[in-house]
Amino acid sequence: MDQTIFVLLAQDGVTNGAIYTLLALALVMVFAVTRIILIPQGEFLAYGGLTMATLEAGSLPGTLWVLLGAGAVAFAMDLATARGGGRRLPGRSLARSAAWNLGYPLALAALLTQLPLAGLPLAAKALLALALVVPLGPMMYRIAFQPVAEAPVLVLLIVAVAVHLAMVGVGLLVFGPEGSRTTPFSDAQFEVGAMQVGGHTLAVIGASLALIVALYLFFDRTLYGKALRATAVNRNGARLMGISPALAGRLTFLLAAFVGALSGLLFAPMTTVYYDSGFLVGLKGFVAAIIGGLGSYPLAAAGAVMVGLLESFSSFWTSAFKDVLVFTLIIPVLLWRSLASHHVEEEE
Amino acid sequence: MTIRSYMAARDREWPGGRWVMAAFLAALAAAPLVLPEFHVTLLNYIGLSALVALGLVLLTGVGGLTSFGQAAFVGLGAYTSAVLTTTYGQSPWLALGVGLVLTLAVAVVLGSVTLRLSGHYLPLGTMAWGISLYFLFGNLEFLGGHSGISSVPPVTLLDFALTDSRHYYYLVWAFVLIALFTTRNLLDSREGRAIRALKGGMVMAEAMGVDTSRARMVIFVLAALQACAAGWLYAHLQRFVNPTPFGLNTGIEYLFMAVVGGAGQVWGALVGAGVITILKQWLQDVLPRLLGSAGNFEIIVFGAMMVLVLHHARDGLWPLLARLVPLRSQPRRIDPTAEPLPRKPRPPHGEVILEARRVTRSFGGLVANKNMDLSVRAGEILALIGPNGAGKSTMFNQLSGVDDPTSGEILFRGRSIAGLGPHRVAAMGISRTFQHVRLLPRMSVLENVAIGAHLRGHKGVLPAAWRLDRAEEARLLREAAVQLERVGLHGLMDEEAGSLALGQQRILEIARALCADPCLLLLDEPAAGLRLKEKQALAELLNRLRAEGMAVLLVEHDMDFVMGLVDRVVVMEFGEKIAEGLPEEVQRNPAVLEAYLGGV
Secondary structure (H helix, E strand, C coil), X not given: CCHHHHHXXXXXXXXXXXXXXXXXXXXXXXXXXXXXXXXXXXXXXXXXXXXXXXXXXXXXXXXXXXXXXXXXXXXXXXXXXXXXXXXXXXXXXXXXXXXXXXXXXXXHHHHHHHCCHHHCCHHHHHHHHHHHHCCHHHHHHHHHHHHHCCCCHHHHHHHHHHHHHHHHHHHHXXXXXXXXXXXXXXXXXXXXXXXXXXXXXXXXXXXXXXXXXXXXXXXXXXXXXXXXXXXXXXXXXXXXXCCCHHHHHHHHHHHHHHHHHHHHHHHCCCCCECCCHHHHHHHHHHHHHHHCCCCCHHHHHHHHHHXXXXXXXXXXXXHHHHHHHHHHCHHHHXXXXXXXXXXXXXXX | CCHHHHHHHHCCCCCHHHHHXXXXXXXXXXXXXXXXXXXXXXXXXXXXXXXXHHHHHHHHHHCCCCCCCHHHHHHHHHHXXXXXXXXXXXXXXXXXXXXXXHHHHHHHHHHHHHCCCCCCHHHHHHHHHHHHHHHHHHHCHHHCHHHCECCCCCCEECCEECCCHHHHHHHHHHHHHHHHHHHHHHXXXXXXXXXXXXXXXXXXXXXXXXXXXXXXXXXXXXXXXHHHHHHHHHHXXXXXXXXXXXXXXXXXXXXXXXXXXXXXXXXXXXXXXXXXXXXXXXXXXXXHHHHCCCCCCHHHHHHHHHHHHHHHCCCCCHHHHXXXXXXXXXXXXXXXXXXXXXXXXXXXXXXXXXXXXXXXXXXXXXXXXXXXXXXXXXXEEEEEECCCCCCHHHHHHHHCCCCCCCEEEEEECCEECCCCCHHHHHHHCEEECCCCCCCCCXXXXXXXXXXXXXXXXXCCHHHHHCCCCHHHHHHHHHHHHHHHHHHCCHHHCCCEHHHCCHHHHHHHHHHHHHHCCCCEEEEECCCCCCCHHHHHHHHXXXXXXXXXXXXXXXXXXXXXXXXHHCCEEEXXXXXXXXXXECHHHHHHCHHHHHHHHCCC
């Protein structure tokens, strides 16, 4: 291996690592606030990338139907809760549910049918893709997780796997089995010292850093961010202080879906994305999150870059086994964590 | 009612269960003789899946752990046999043995890195391992790559080759029935009670001497071995293996079978395997026509169904089905003639049983216990009292091995217990109850108490699975019944423990602790929630235990109860001992009055 290849592989590893970082951060956040291991995180990525690809092709993305359907189900569930179940939901919050779950998707549908999709600038398409995919997050929380929010971690995990499976199936239905690759955000090439850096690489790393800073500011400076942190530290305590767990859940899923869809937009120009690509990418985010013990953001980020590098270098030496290597990495990590833990605790 | 007359009442049992079982077996045996080929094949696949799902019932439904990597273990069994029988020309039976040993090794390695961590690491670990193995199957030359290995020979039984799927059916279902039978037996045994305690009762089980890490490993390995056997059957049924059926999606499907069927009971695996296999067959037929394109759209339905089941019927379909069949759970038989369990020699009256020397425990900057000294002798009841926040619970945790002192030492009959952990401390002869009652609410009172006798039995998993443990089991259950009679709860033996009143649950905990044949009893607020009569009965029981030479330490807030009963009192405040002595001395001690009443 000469230096050029080394630099190329390292660059590749860091770029992928940046995307795994985003996913890992979202996973750690969702787990901390809701105790849900968000297996369908990768689907947001696939949906994001494929929605963008459909928009580039100038056709109406199938995501719209998913959004309309999920919104209708979510609203129906809110309606059922309001009608029966003893606990009354005030009319105002039902109206809000109708606006978000029915009004918003319909408005977006109207907008999409009116716009000349193929002719829009790249940024507008990206915004539309986000507008389509991100609301799926809170809807997913409302439909699948909110009714069992107090269940043990194990049950939540199985629900998460079920949602993942359903979303992959729906993805196949609305996007079809063919993969797509989207236009990079920048074609420019920069010379940094002796190495060539692609504009898209810089865009990925820049966007990741920007998002990390934005998340930090959100959690550190805003009231909602603090509410989420409080929920993560002590769910019951937070509830007693008036922070609704349902709101915390939906908000967390909104952020997770945003991070996922954005990573999809960044990821799709680098490699062909299929309806089921999200899972493997998401799982690499998991390996990173587990390196951080599902609790530490900086460790998860470090783990993500490590996973990216391991993947890119192993694809050079033994490309058939690169996934085997990445997923086997989890074993020594778990061993190390296992040796560090002591006492018998009750599972939640 | 004595145990003997209680038994007589039990012997008039309704025998309906046997008939339902016999009808099921007869239908199973007749199926390949009357059903068309297609249905027999379907039943074969249901059997294979049921075998895997059964392992998950044990792991997930009973043990509260889970694995998405069962399909990989199936693959391990299938590929081992395929390679050994084709490339190396070995007998399938030998290959089954090799596959099982290989699976055992892999499961032990995987288990030892994930099982000590909290529950969600195991599923994530198995997910990663499932994917790794899938890619290995597809990329290794000698495993045939993605095109797989073909012309796997059939299984032969006494020179008779099982090539017809109707014949193979009997082999598959023999495996399934053996697995059902052994799993059911196992759950109804000493080891089984320990396994059933893993979900929601780990702290209690450890305190009763159960090595919970080992119990978790046992069920993980058993589930893996059953999956491996299913893989072996699969390879010789299909006579061909390739990586596709061993991917993560199949692993998820197996878990769905267990959950949909009802992960709590062995029959749930059968129901789940049946429902999912048939549904999949049907959906793969219908959906592509309905949606106008090919693809595995059944996963949408499965995913949605799974979410619905977990929302509305978390125990799965089996409990709903079981309600239709008029079966009652059989009450446990107790053999009053079973030989009593051997007892440890009693330490002589007055021997120092437990001694804490200058025990200090700090959490960061907070010193919860500071230089605590106390000792308990055989035939003595010592009360540890103090206002809320005095550090009694911290002290109690250290005495019972749940927590270790920062400095100082705790000696049990002269041996230090620091760092041993609760199950080894229990083995030394310390037994305890909990301030917040810890029992398994859906298990019977008798079985809850029998967990206490865990360390007094020795039969392991294999004897339990094959019912070779019955003599010992009878002795354990008899011991549990005797202890229940001793505390006055024997009339409630077959009730679910969760249905008892709080006071009765506390008494149950004492019976459970006594089952361990301890020489030191640690009671954490035993009188809380008890009515006056119950308190009097408890005091009488403790008096009797004291007379027998038991050392008792209790933490209690009820002063009337304490002062009339105990021999000595240790009073704590702000983590330190402020007084020690006879009850009447302590009651007059100005420091104690100050602590409780805030000055006189």
